Amino acid sequence: MEVLATCPMHSTWSYDGSWSLEELSARCEHRGTRVVMMTEHDCGFTAARLAQYREACAQASSEKILVVPGIEYSDADNRVHVLVWGAVPFLGEGLPTGEMLDRVRDVGGFAVLAHPSRREAWKAFDKSWVERLQGIEAWNRKYDGWAPSKTAPALLNVTGGIPFVGLDFHTDRQSFPLAMALEIEGSVSEEAVLECLRLRRCSPRAFGLPFNEGLVRGVLPALGLAEQGRRKIASIVKLARASTP
DSSP, X not given: OEEEEEEEEOOTTSTTOOSOHHXXXXXXXXXXXXXXXXXXXXXXXXXXXXXXXHHHHHHHOOSSOEEEXXXXXXXXXXXXXXXXXXXXXXXXXXXXXXXXXXXXHHTTOEEEEOOTTGGGGGGGOOGGGGGGOOEEEEEEHHHHTTSOOSSHHHHHHHHOOEEEEEOOBSSGGGOOSEEXXXXXXXXXXXXHHHHHHHTTOEEEEETTXXXXXXXXXXXXXXXXHHHHHHHHHHHHHHHHHHHOO
């Protein structure tokens, strides 16, 4: 059975989120999503808060939608971010990425390198991470905009990881037709989702179509031009607001 997952999502459990878990659950259900993959920022979390958060995700789930808890870990420089799902205890804030990945692997968690283009995080990539990362974000709506990452393809070639596409949802501005398609056998549960990811029975979707080389060559160049225009307009608006008394 193929189901769609929206990821990564931030709620008001993150310091910069604007939607509650319940609001996100209802929103994603309305848009045809079966699984919501959360990744709250590690800042401000503790072991006790993570336990409370996992319970809140369970409460926000229903027979129609599953809310999967997750944490987005960042290094001390706030440059390299990693999305982590699974039964992983809270690891702490500002950990070196390699150490954090070791601990995630030791407990059977699932790790995806987030938005490699943000702050040129791709330049900090260490080849020793290859065996501990299962995926790379190929398109992050918040940081890449209307076109996919230009730096992710090289990392995907090096790691052989799963290409992830996602919203990095904090506000409604990050809404976009990106999702992960999951092939799940049996009932939809957190364990089934993680098993699906580990077995690579998942694939990215953009505008409801498989995100593959054909789509990149045919449709996405036009989106790249649109993204350039969007950024120019955004810069003009920002300057205009700054100059308004």
